[in-house]
Amino acid sequence: MTVITRFAPSPTGFLHIGGARTALFSYVYAKRHGGKFLLRIEDTDRERSTQEAVDAIFEGMKWLGLNSDFEEIYQTKRFDRYAEVVQQMLAAGTAYHCYASKEELDAMRAEQQARKEKPRYDGRWRPEPGKVLPTPPEGVKPVVRFKNPLDGQVVLKDLIKGDIVFDNKELDDLIIARGDGVPTYNFCVVVDDYDMGITHVIRGDDHVNNTPRQINILQALGATPPAYAHVSMILGADGAKLSKRHGALGVMEYRAMGFMPDALLNYLIRLGWSHGDQELFTREEMFTKFDFDHVSASPARFDMEKAYWVNHQYLKSIDPAVVAPEFDWHLRRIGADPAKGPDLKAVIEQQRERCRTLVEMAEKSKFLFEDLEAYNEKDAAKHFTTDAGALLEELAQKLSALTEWSAPALHEAVNGFAEGKGLGLGKIAQPVRVAVVGMAISPPVDQTLFLLGRERTLARLAAAVKYINK
Numbered sequence: 001m002t003v004i005t006r007f008a009p010s011p012t013g014f015l016h017i018g019g020a021r022t023a024l025f026s027y028v029y030a031k032r033h034g035g036k037f038l039l040r041i042e043d044t045d046r047e048r049s050t051q052e053a054v055d056a057i058f059e060g061m062k063w064l065g066l067n068s069d070f071e072e073i074y075q076t077k078r079f080d081r082y083a084e085v086v087q088q089m090l091a092a093g094t095a096y097h098c099y100a101s102k103e104e105l106d107a108m109r110a111e112q113q114a115r116k117e118k119p120r121y122d123g124r125w126r127p128e129p130g131k132v133l134p135t136p137p138e139g140v141k142p143v144v145r146f147k148n149p150l151d152g153q154v155v156l157k158d159l160i161k162g163d164i165v166f167d168n169k170e171l172d173d174l175i176i177a178r179g180d181g182v183p184t185y186n187f188c189v190v191v192d193d194y195d196m197g198i199t200h201v202i203r204g205d206d207h208v209n210n211t212p213r214q215i216n217i218l219q220a221l222g223a224t225p226p227a228y229a230h231v232s233m234i235l236g237a238d239g240a241k242l243s244k245r246h247g248a249l250g251v252m253e254y255r256a257m258g259f260m261p262d263a264l265l266n267y268l269i270r271l272g273w274s275h276g277d278q279e280l281f282t283r284e285e286m287f288t289k290f291d292f293d294h295v296s297a298s299p300a301r302f303d304m305e306k307a308y309w310v311n312h313q314y315l316k317s318i319d320p321a322v323v324a325p326e327f328d329w330h331l332r333r334i335g336a337d338p339a340k341g342p343d344l345k346a347v348i349e350q351q352r353e354r355c356r357t358l359v360e361m362a363e364k365s366k367f368l369f370e371d372l373e374a375y376n377e378k379d380a381a382k383h384f385t386t387d388a389g390a391l392l393e394e395l396a397q398k399l400s401a402l403t404e405w406s407a408p409a410l411h412e413a414v415n416g417f418a419e420g421k422g423l424g425l426g427k428i429a430q431p432v433r434v435a436v437v438g439m440a441i442s443p444p445v446d447q448t449l450f451l452l453g454r455e456r457t458l459a460r461l462a463a464a465v466k467y468i469n470k
Helices: 017-032 051-064 079-092 102-114 185-195 205-220 251-256 261-269 283-289 304-317 320-333 344-354 358-368 377-383 386-400 407-420 425-437 445-452 454-469
Strands: 004-007 036-041 095-098 143-146 153-158 162-167 175-177 200-204 227-231 234-236 300-302
Touching: 004 017, 004 200, 017 036, 017 051, 017 200, 017 227, 017 234, 017 251, 017 261, 017 283, 036 051, 051 251, 051 261, 079 095, 079 143, 079 175, 079 185, 143 205, 153 205, 153 227, 175 185, 185 205, 200 205, 205 227, 251 261, 251 320, 261 283, 261 304, 304 344, 320 344, 320 358, 344 358, 344 445, 358 445, 377 425, 386 407, 386 425, 386 454, 407 425, 407 445, 425 445, 425 454, 445 454
Parallel strands: 004 036, 200 227, 234 300
Antiparallel strands: 095 143, 143 175, 153 162
16 A cells, blocks of 8 residues: 555645644655655635635745645645535435525524534434425525434544544534535545545644544545544643744744754654654654654644754754755845855854854854945944054955965964964954954854955955044
């Protein structure tokens, strides 16, 4: 059996963090078993579905690298297929027309509530042996209901929650097609999973109560239901329902915040799943180690600080060539032109120890890719003394005479200059930093000058001397 999983979002908003985790679990489970992953857009809710939301889902999935192994599927393009299955079920007697009006159904529920009964459809139009049905009213377009079994049980063998038992008598006859012929969500899902050979349905536990109805419809179609795994919800670090203040944001907002896609995936896969004490996983390790035996049935807690920590570990450890395209994107967002500075990989090497996010890295590296227009007032007041002007001018002359512009040569030159003046390195390094970076914080001075280059370094030192002496 080839494992086939699916992620089936409704395009009524952005791809949020909970949906991304569900997609990730589905994706890595399929990949671990040599299977395939499918993206299906469940857009039957025409009033709430938007193209903007569809685009946001595709953009988020692409950025995360959770690519479908099939052409993307839209439910609204499958209406003919749903209508075909409805007719098959009507012909087989597993579905029937119901002509009850909204007013009738409202009155029925009100009476049930008055008797303290669970509101449910009473089967008034359900065909049964020996039962005489009313004459269908003229001009009424009936809905189609599934003829749910009246007795027995549905045993959901959930891969995360264990066995869950539902009594069929508690399940009423679900509407599978409305009066205008539009199929309903639970019916479309069943037909899609059946047609697409889905072997494992991995989704949020808010769908648990839909599952027995879907299993019964699948069995009525003669299909073997897939395995189900219902993933617990994500709470905030304080145990409250996840909200924007906890980190319930769209996936692309995490890109804007400076996360690497694989770092975000690493954090998400650990929300509810563990593999011993291991915290950091490559994408390949996720594929080889993920299983449902170690997915918790309890809600996971989203900790933004932990997410930042994971992102920082990625930035510090992965190949700078992998980081460079994202770094390029962030530099452009703040108006810096990556083509006007040093090699991005070299900058990443120097900045990643001190930067938790690519936003931070871009801001701290901006001086390498644009003209320096101002100095931090506090840092300039502290380090741009009259003596500093003379020192910077003399240092510039020494640096201009270097035959090799390399970090080791610059290190030797700056340190030798400080020693020759009988000064601590800080007395030289801090004015140099303010002169070439604009503030007193930067990578080591030798690396900063190397990345900046000979021409711009000497020009900025000269500008600082002029600023100090004005």
